[in-house]
Amino acid sequence: MIKPAILTNFEKFINKEALSGILLFVATVLAVIVANSSLGQDYYDLWHLPLGVNLGEMSVSMTLTYWIDDGLMALFFLMVGLEIKREMLVGELSTVNKATFPIIAAVGGMIIPALIYVSLNPSNPLGFGIPMATDIAFALGILMLLGNKVNPALKVFLVALAVVDDLGAIFVVATVYTNEIHSEYFVHVILIMALLFSLNKLKVTALTPYLLLGIALWIYVHAIGIHATIAGVLLAFTIPIKAKIDQKKFVKKTKKDIHKFEENMEEDFPVLNDEQIHNLDHIAHNYEKVQNPLVRLEHGLHGLSAFFIMPLFAFSNAGVIIDFSTVSANLMIVLGVVLGLILGKPIGIVGLTYLATKLKLVEKPDDISWTEIIAVGFIAGIGFTMSIFITHLAFIDEGIIAAVKLGVFVASFIAAVIGVFLLLTIKKV
Known part of the structure; x- marks a missing residue:
């Protein structure tokens, strides 16, 4: 099931x-x-x-x-x-x-x-x-x-x-149905795929480098003469599925930041202070890290x-x-x-x-x-x-x-x- x-x-x-x-x-x-x-x-x-x-x-x-x-x-x-x-x-x-x-x-x-x-x-x-x-x-x-x-x-x-x-x-x-295959571009495709898999192996979870290399991959696959x-x-x-931190660690870190956020609350003062902004940034940072790049x-x-x-x-x-x-x-x-x-x-x-x-x-x-x-x-x-x-x-x-x-x-x-x-x-x- x-x-x-x-x-x-x-x-x-x-x-x-x-x-x-x-x-x-x-x-x-x-x-x-x-x-x-x-x-x-x-x-x-x-x-x-x-x-x-x-x-x-x-x-x-x-x-x-x-x-x-x-x-x-x-x-x-x-x-x-x-x-x-x-x-x-x-x-x-x-x-x-x-x-x-x-x-x-x-x-x-x-x-x-x-x-x-x-x-x-x-x-x-x-x-x-x-x-x-x-x-x-x-x-x-x-x-x-x-x-x-x-x-x-x-x-x-x-x-x-x-x-x-x-x-x-x-x-x-x-x-x-392809009249002409430009085999010289296969080397470029292999090198780009090697770079992509290397990023995966190095546990790089940011999507930007994958997408930039993906554009280059599309160009050279098209240049070979096959369907791009x-x-x-x-x-x-090549996109990784594992997140940088697991869900339990995310919950633990988030609870800690929320607790500190609450401690730094100032009554009758509507503007967030520097410590609170830091806590929110930390939560946002961990929010990115807990997400699966593939999903x-x-x-x-x-x-x-x-x-x-x-x-x-x-x-x-x-x-x-x-x-x-x-x-x-x-x-x-x-x-x-x-x-x-x-x-x-x-x-x-x-x-x-x-x-x-x-x-x-x-x-x-x-x-x-x-x-x-x-x-x-x-x-x-x-x-x-x-x-x-x-x-x-x-x-x-x-x-x-x-x-x-x-x-x-x-x-x-x-x-x-x-x-x-x-x-x-x-x-x-």
Whole structure:
């Protein structure tokens, strides 16, 4: 079972009430409406506006959309990475068997969709990565909309599965769809990671040096030529979880300072004296020292992610042009993507985890039913933005891209509806 404190923290991360999920949904619908209106070209031009930053001899230049996808979403992945690390250290993923379960699920959820696509398109297999992806932002948004109707343990499972899934998709992007890898920057990434882990080992709990090095890490991960959001996950695993002082010591020191504060009180004198100010400063100093750096950063990213990054991400990426004329000309490609997302995801996730549990290779969490896992399998079929991103890498022909994007949109919607229906109506088994 999830510990109450861990559960409380996780709920704060994943469920900023229904409002954040509603914002995500509204942003998606609004993007589709605008993209198919007379403002469609302006919408397209806005997100494809080129923006660049020069740092010495290095230049980072991307469209506005990619600054959102690679930049702001790196912060979202940082938050997710922090949650995963916390769960692996003190939560539901802290044992080998329990941690392995979502990894096996993610692997199944990538392999089966890819096989379905390739079986339908043996002469054009390059699009196999499109149905492999799970859009973590939209998948979590669905669960946020459902609020307390969803088993909290299921949210932990989905987060772990989706992150592993996304990292798998990123690996595919880096190895299959990346035309040019600048391997010379790997040295820079390794050195920065070494510095980050050194800070951790030296018990540095101030977040500023980690975040500054994190910016450098993002720059060089992007310079390598792979998806820069992985920098957020890498940074998360270097953030320390232990506080400088434990809770008992904090209580002891605070009681002492409060006692001294009370001793220095002056009747009929409303202004604090120097001793009292010193006592308050000492309490504030210990307040910082007792906080877990990982949890502090995670809480700091909650509102930014839920109410700004995710809705902006949805609005900038969800503008799918509704035009079915290109679908018939590329039917097998679209069918491979659609079936891969709607059927491949749940079959792969449920099938491989069920087989692994029967072979006693992994242990299914006691507080998650197979019915809920089936539901998550369908929700993981929400490929959406990551699938669309891979579509642009896999194909050049605009007709194919338009057809596949529409297929991804339809498949993601159907997968979400089925997943939500299962969560709300089927009893646990």
